[in-house]
Amino acid sequence: MRKFILSTESGADLPESLAKRHNIQVIPMHVIMDGQDYLDGHLPVKEIYEFYDRTKKIPSTSATNVHEYQEFFKKIKTEFPDSIIIHIGYTSKASASFQNALLAAEDVDDIFLIDALNVTGGLTAVVMYAVTLLEKDPEMNPVHLLEKIEVKVPKTRLAFLPGSLDFLRAGGRVSNMAYLGGALLKIKPCIELVDGKLVSTKKYHGKMSKVAEKLFLDYLQQYEIDRQKIYFIYSIGLSETIKQRINEIALEKGFENRIWIEAGAMISTHSGPGGFGIAGIEV
Template sequence: MEKYILVTESGTDLPEDLAKQHNIYVLPMHVVMDDVDYKDGAIQVTEIYDYHKRTKKIPTTSAVNPNEYEELFNKITEENPGCIIIHIGYSSKASCTYQNAIIGSAGMKNVLHVDSLNVSGGEAAIVLKAANLIENFSDIEPMDLVEKIEQYVKRARVSFIPGDLEYLKAGGRLSNASYLGATILQIKPVVEILDGKLVVTQKYRGSIKRVAEKYVNEYIDKWNMDREQIYFIYSLGLDEEIKKRVELIAKEKGFENINWIKTGCVISTHGGPGAIGVVGFLKV
């Protein structure tokens, strides 16, 4: 019987208690402010917000590097002889993290990789599905396990509304003209993760309090989602009343389990304060 061990990155925003519960290794990505390189999680998200307020810039974020992967893969292998490491990586379409993991595992036959084609809570949801598969089917063959995880990748449906467009503008992802227009008209873009890429698919007008309910209702109705589980992604600064209201919507629509995933430093750097997102899986 093989012992499976899961590895992912901090860009999953996987809650620490769930990582410990399922023995999942989480490698920190990097955040650079004032020429100082911080590991994601080593500083508070509020420091990201303070930095932007002070400089009108956002920090630079970077991937886990190949050496960091190699070191962890070797450590796990030495401590768990005969184990199979399943690395579920941050979308290869959004970062070089996944490619760095492949480089870091060169020559290691016990390391298998799955491209989540997702970020933040979308990736976390896939990692947790993998953990459940391992716990429920401990004798599953490695390639069968990878195939089942990849099926969840295909079924994942993820979107979010950035909390503050100022952060997208500061990061060069939004022009000044677009930013001014969106701000004046109170436009809230919906960003979906499609084939691993972040794509604006819809726009709402109004305050986030007004928009959030409509967004969640319409996004759930857009897809035939499995009602067993839904995740909401949020960044620090989202109004508690919004959280309560969208959770009630999910309950009314029949979701059995509802969990919230708070974004860490890497994701909050790009989404800004007060972002909200939805993660679910298509029904089989």
């Protein structure tokens, strides 16, 4: 029986425990700070926050390049010579990473690539859906496997509340006027993935403790999410009380598996501390 190997980028924020358990290969993206290039996953997120406190600037981020992908796929093939690689990538609408993976895969046998059109927990949700399919049928035809995953890509829903308007402003994502108004009114924009693009869809008012709960209830009203699994994303600084309340609601709503994901450097650069998000797949 030929072995399937799943791979993705660090921008999925896939918990290390899940990656190890399911032998999912993860390639790092890049964070550039103080003129130095760091691999995402090797830079403590707290250093990003300290950098902002010191400079009032946020780091820049960049995609995994073609050479890195070539070495990554080569390493997988060396370790698992008869494997079939299924690479599930970070949305092509927000990064060149997926295009670079396509170029690197041109000379690789038995590799299939899927643009998840999602990031962080949304990307993890697609990867873990693939895991579930392979657990049920390890000998599935690769083309059939791809078809099943691709059906779920447009049904994967991510909604995220950045923890800090300061980070959005520093990254040029809100104007100074909008920032001042938002800060005064305690407005928190909801960021969603729409056709693979990060879009501000709604605005919430108030403290994160109330806003996180409201977002979750709105999300469940808008989308018919599969109750098997739901993913919650947080950036460092989110209150444990908020996490507890979200878990209570998820349990009340019948979610069997509630998985918390810590945002890595790539995502935290844009979110700031104390952010909260939700990801799941519609039935």
